[in-house]
Structures are given as structure tokens and as C-alpha cells.
Amino acid sequence: PEKVMNKLVSLAKRRGFIFPSSEIYGGLSSCFDYGPLGSEMKKNIKDLWWTSMTRKHQNIVGIDASIMMNPTVWEASGHVSSFNDPMIDDKTTKRRYRADHLIENHIEKLRRDGKTDEAQRISSSYEQAADAEDSNKAFYDIIIAEEIKAPDTGSSDWTEVRQFNLMFKCNMGALADSAGSVYLRPETAQGIFVNFHNVRESNRMKVPFGIAQIGKAFRNEIVKGNFIFRMVEFEQMEMQYFVKPGTQKETFEAWREERFNWYKERLGLTPGKLHWYKHDKLAHYADLAYDIKFEFPFGIEEIEGIHSRTDFDLKQHQEFSGKNMEYIDQATNERYIPYVVETSAGADRLFLALLCDAYTEDVIDGEERVMMKFSPTIAPVKAAVLPLMKKGEMGEKASKFRNDLAEQFLVQYDDAGSIGKRYRRQDEIGTPFCFTVDHQTLEDDTVTVRYRDTAEQQRMEMSKVPEFLAAEIV
Numbered sequence: 001p002e003k004v005m006n007k008l009v010s011l012a013k014r015r016g017f018i019f020p021s022s023e024i025y026g027g028l029s030s031c032f033d034y035g036p037l038g039s040e041m042k043k044n045i046k047d048l049w050w051t052s053m054t055r056k057h058q059n060i061v062g063i064d065a066s067i068m069m070n071p072t073v074w075e076a077s078g079h080v081s082s083f084n085d086p087m088i089d090d091k092t093t094k095r096r097y098r099a100d101h102l103i104e105n106h107i108e109k110l111r112r113d114g115k116t117d118e119a120q121r122i123s124s125s126y127e128q129a130a131d132a133e134d135s136n137k138a139f140y141d142i143i144i145a146e147e148i149k150a151p152d153t154g155s156s157d158w159t160e161v162r163q164f165n166l167m168f169k170c171n172m173g174a175l176a177d178s179a180g181s182v183y184l185r186p187e188t189a190q191g192i193f194v195n196f197h198n199v200r201e202s203n204r205m206k207v208p209f210g211i212a213q214i215g216k217a218f219r220n221e222i223v224k225g226n227f228i229f230r231m232v233e234f235e236q237m238e239m240q241y242f243v244k245p246g247t248q249k250e251t252f253e254a255w256r257e258e259r260f261n262w263y264k265e266r267l268g269l270t271p272g273k274l275h276w277y278k279h280d281k282l283a284h285y286a287d288l289a290y291d292i293k294f295e296f297p298f299g300i301e302e303i304e305g306i307h308s309r310t311d312f313d314l315k316q317h318q319e320f321s322g323k324n325m326e327y328i329d330q331a332t333n334e335r336y337i338p339y340v341v342e343t344s345a346g347a348d349r350l351f352l353a354l355l356c357d358a359y360t361e362d363v364i365d366g367e368e369r370v371m372m373k374f375s376p377t378i379a380p381v382k383a384a385v386l387p388l389m390k391k392g393e394m395g396e397k398a399s400k401f402r403n404d405l406a407e408q409f410l411v412q413y414d415d416a417g418s419i420g421k422r423y424r425r426q427d428e429i430g431t432p433f434c435f436t437v438d439h440q441t442l443e444d445d446t447v448t449v450r451y452r453d454t455a456e457q458q459r460m461e462m463s464k465v466p467e468f469l470a471a472e473i474v
């Protein structure tokens, strides 16, 4: 698995999907830049999500809120006081670990080894510890009592457990005192909650309705790694759906089904690699929570969370802002603070899942190749135009063909090297179709289309190509 990740990281850099951030200065931990192909592909992911979540639903609209907000927002939401991770350091290596993850992994290992009773025993003390007044101390006690070791060194020389707040604080304006402090948002959701009435009134929305948003979020993650899986700056695609209290359960189930199907049928991830995970330990705001997980080469990990957030956020904002957050049902005159069901996905994690899922090594025409098996909808480059000869009438015809297609699609033009080499270059970036312009094209205005996955070829009228591509990119 590590080998696959290494190959992916190197392909991503070599072909311009993802670069380390500020690389010429040695980079910055957990920060990455999307290159020419990466930024196109990420845009395709976001467009697909946006279309599925807003335009296809009459009662969901989108917003684009600012990253910095009035700091009281984060007091109301609970992020200032409790958006913390419990950390513990290995004294010998100074490496830092999440205390809760160490315990969870230990329990999982016991279960795998068939020691279910022991796992159960630790699991119940872990649950108590999470709810304890001093959960830091309780986590520490479990780690010491169970002799849990550092995964990298096997050492068990631990520091105490401390809480780290995940929010980035910065100064606004000239004053460096706390009055000028603002946070970079750790989730996009709060921008939606504070705009509840603005969106409702301006767009005459009636409960149930949803507000969707795509935007950057920032978390001062201590434990990093696995390429773009966990970054300090990342992009979320969130939708908050406001419902009448009491109906959250059925709404939750409906969204659970819709989102799982989206991954299978629209984003096109391999269905067998998608899994559900039900949260037993719920966040302070939730009454029900499931994650959709994907089988990455480094493990089965979360790509989207679906949370029933109750009326926690709107209630908190009502209390902290002093503004009424109630909804009045015009038909029945009922008043209530709506409940919220949210779907929250990470654009970067979906990008990584697609990279991992697409990576294929096979043999075609007797030659080994690397192919990214992206769906035409997700693939950054939709087609390549390859003239058999660079110059003369053939080159001109191919250029014009490319330019016409470029009005609608991202198309590459490549006239350098053997045709086989050019196919390989396109296979490696996942271009689903190559169109070859040859001698026959000059006579009858047909081109050959070569399919990436099978390398099969077929003649097609040039004039039919735009229609063909549009049908493939759904």
C-alpha cells in the first residue's frame, strides 16, 4: 500500500495534479497546491457536488460566506471551548499522538486478535473517560494502565495528556490584543447557520429547506500525514438541511441514502470500497451521526460525515446574538427552532479517493502502462487531439478541430512523438478519449476515437464528436 501511495504522490507531482506548497523553500507541512490538472479535476468534483446538491433540489440554495466571522460565532458554536484534540507526547522521540486514537487503535487490535473481553473492558472505561470531568487524566490513566506503546518506537515513556485547540487565530487591524482577534473558520457550517434568516427571507424558503456551501476551512491539525488526506487548510462541501423538530430521523435516513448513492453512481467510486461507520461517541451537538468511509491504500477512512445536529447551533446563536432564530410556519402558525441534518464532505479527500481508486497498472498492446481510470465527468482532460503529422493540411485540420472542441471541453493537443507515446501520456492523466487525425480525415472528415480503458478504436464523423463527448460527460 505504501508503494501505491508513493507512486501516486510522484505521478501527481510529475503530471501537475498536486505539488507540495512553497516547494522551493522546502515546503510547509500538510499544505499542498493543486496544479493545472489538479485544479481542473477538483473543480469537476465541486461542480458535480454543487449541481447535485443545489440545482437538482428545488428547496436547496447555495451561499458563499466569508472565512473570517465575528469571533462570538465561535463561542456560540462551542469551538472556542471544546474544539480540542487530546494530545500526548512520546518523551523519547518528542513525537505527538492523539490520545484517543491510541486507545481506539489498541481496542481495535485486541478485537482483531480475538481478545474480545479485554477489548470490551477497555472500551467501556474509554467511554467513561471521554465523559469524565477530567478526560485528559482519564485517557492518560488508560494509556498507562494498559501499557499502550508509541506506534513508531514501542516506547511507553509518555508525557501527560493535554488539549490542543484546533482553531487558527489571527489579528485583524492594528491592535494585537484579544479585541482584534479573529479565527479562520474551522468549518463552513457556521456561515450557513448565521445566515439562516437572510437566506430564508430573501429567497422565500419554507422548511424543510437546505443551504449549501463550498469553501475553505482551517484546522491546526497536530497529527498530519497521508498526502492530502489531512491538511491544515482544506475545502469543505457542506449542506445544512433545516427541518421541523421530530422529523429529523426520517430526513437523516433519506440523506444517508442519497449521499451514499451519489458516491456510487455520480462520483463513481468503486461501490465495494465504500463503507458506513456509525458514531457511538457523539459530538456535543449531535443526536445521530454516520460517516461514509472509503478504502484508501492506507486504511478505511472518513470522506463524509452525515450528522443530525439537532437545534443546537441555531439555539446557541439565538442565545449569543439575542436574535430570534425561530421559524414560523405560515400554514399552521407553529413556531419552532428548526432541527438540522447536515452532509459534510471534504473536496480534497474525495480528490484523493478518486486518485487512489483510478490508479491502474496494466498491459495494453503488449506494453505496460499506468492509467488513471477517471470517469469522463471527473477526468481533468476530456479528450486529446492527435494529428498523425505535424504540418500541412493535417496539422491545420487537427488544430481547427481542437479549437472547436475547446469551446466546450478541456482538450489537449499533442503532435510530439510516436502515437503510442502520446496515448501513454494521455492514459497516465486519465484522458478518456483520444481523437486521431490521419490521411483519411482529409478525405472524408472522419477521425478515429481511441478508448482509454480498452484501447479499442473506432471511426467517427468529426461533426459528431461534440455530441459524443457531451453524452459521455454526465
Ligand code: ATP
Binding pocket: 187, 219, 221, 228, 229, 230, 231, 232, 233, 234, 235, 236, 302, 303, 304, 305, 344, 345, 346, 347, 348, 349
Ligand atoms: P477527522 O475525524 O478525519 O478529523 P472530522 O470528523 O473532524 O474528520 P468533520 O468535522 O466531520 O471531520 O468534517 C467533514 C469532512 O471534512 C470530513 O469528512 C473530511 O472529508 C473533511 N475534513 C475534515 N478535516 C479535514 C482535514 N484536516 N483535511 C482534509 N479534509 C478534512
